[in-house]
Amino acid sequence: VVKASASVEQFAPSNIALCKYWGKRDRELNLPINASLSVSLDYLGSHTRLIPTEGQVDDVWLNGQQLQPGARFSQKVSEFIDLFRRDQNLYFKVETRNNIPTAAGLASSASGFAALTLALNDALALDLPPEHLSIMARMGSGSACRSLFTGFVEWRMGQRKDGLDSHGVQLEQQWPGFCIGLVEIDAGEKATDSRSGMQRTVETAHLYQSWPLQAAVDLGKLQQAIAERDFELLGQTAEQNALSMHATMIASWPPLLYWQPESVAAMQKVWQLRSQGLQVYFTMDAGPNLKLLFQRADRATLLQHFPNLETVEPFGC
Numbered sequence: 001v002v003k004a005s006a007s008v009e010q011f012a013p014s015n016i017a018l019c020k021y022w023g024k025r026d027r028e029l030n031l032p033i034n035a036s037l038s039v040s041l042d043y044l045g046s047h048t049r050l051i052p053t054e055g056q057v058d059d060v061w062l063n064g065q066q067l068q069p070g071a072r073f074s075q076k077v078s079e080f081i082d083l084f085r086r087d088q089n090l091y092f093k094v095e096t097r098n099n100i101p102t103a104a105g106l107a108s109s110a111s112g113f114a115a116l117t118l119a120l121n122d123a124l125a126l127d128l129p130p131e132h133l134s135i136m137a138r139m140g141s142g143s144a145c146r147s148l149f150t151g152f153v154e155w156r157m158g159q160r161k162d163g164l165d166s167h168g169v170q171l172e173q174q175w176p177g178f179c180i181g182l183v184e185i186d187a188g189e190k191a192t193d194s195r196s197g198m199q200r201t202v203e204t205a206h207l208y209q210s211w212p213l214q215a216a217v218d219l220g221k222l223q224q225a226i227a228e229r230d231f232e233l234l235g236q237t238a239e240q241n242a243l244s245m246h247a248t249m250i251a252s253w254p255p256l257l258y259w260q261p262e263s264v265a266a267m268q269k270v271w272q273l274r275s276q277g278l279q280v281y282f283t284m285d286a287g288p289n290l291k292l293l294f295q296r297a298d299r300a301t302l303l304q305h306f307p308n309l310e311t312v313e314p315f316g317c
């Protein structure tokens with residue numbers, strides 16, 4: 001019998017995929033159809049605190065607000081904790097604070113489940129190695145398996161049916177001056193979550209058949225770009241990868257379009273700046289917001305065009 005210790009708190013960073021994960025080969029275990037590659041966002045992410053309670057249900061709080069036990073997020077968290085507690089009588093007050101907008105395509109579920117995994121590992125004194133923590137986090141949200149690590153991270157899709165070889169692997173940790181900028185178009189909750197979005201795409205878009213090949217080619221290009229610090233290759237590959245993923249979504253039925261008119265306007269602004277010689281690229285997830293990829297030397301110029309840009313340097317200053 002495991003005894004939960006006093007309150008514990010853990011942090012995990014959000015991550016932005018440069019080669020996206022889109023499509024599951026196993027929906028129970030969150031096993032992906034393709035490998036993906038991301039960069040973790042340093043201090044932007046989730047702080048999760050676990051306090052053992054005497055109650056018979058988990059008490060879930062998000063950004064200072066208590067959730068109803070029946071709320072979707074609350075249920076997801078409780079089901080995730082079930083994987084750790086099994087049939088033991090162990091319940092927690094779970095307090096998660098995101099310093100990024102929740103559910104707006106800025107991957108707060110990734111940092112949330114990664115921080116929760118780390119906190120459960122501490123609370124239950126499990127002492128699991130990083131790869132096992134990554135596998136556990138994957139069960140909460142696929143992309144969470146990448147948030148266990150800093151810097152560039154590859155999620156190896158694995159071959160096994162039990163998913164024990166499908167986890168994040170830490171890659172390069174240094175790229176001074178590499179910047180990410182968050183262009184917030186809409187911080188509201190998105191209408192279609194990534195789980196149902198992926199399922200719809202896999203089941204209805206014929207175009208999806210080309211996705212695993214696109215992702216495999218892009219993964220190779222990104223590995224090369226990271227090894228050679230080739231920013232242009234990295235930016236081009238990430239942008240094309242994101243647009244290819246969105247093309248498969250748009251080709252689903254009913255159509256799945258996460259963009260808003262302002263998203264398209266921001267894309268066009270990026271293309272215009274690039275035609276003027278600025279090395280800036282974008283990527284987008286299952287939401288209307290853009291994430292810009294650029295280098296520190298161009299930060300001031302970029303801020304003139306995107307005044308509200310929140311910028312992060314994943315590898316520090």
Ligand code: PMV
Nearest residue numbers: 017020021142143194285286
């Ligand atoms: O981990 P999920 O189920 O929230 O899916 C994430 C999907 C994307 O953000 C669109 C792509 C990715 O690799 O992060």
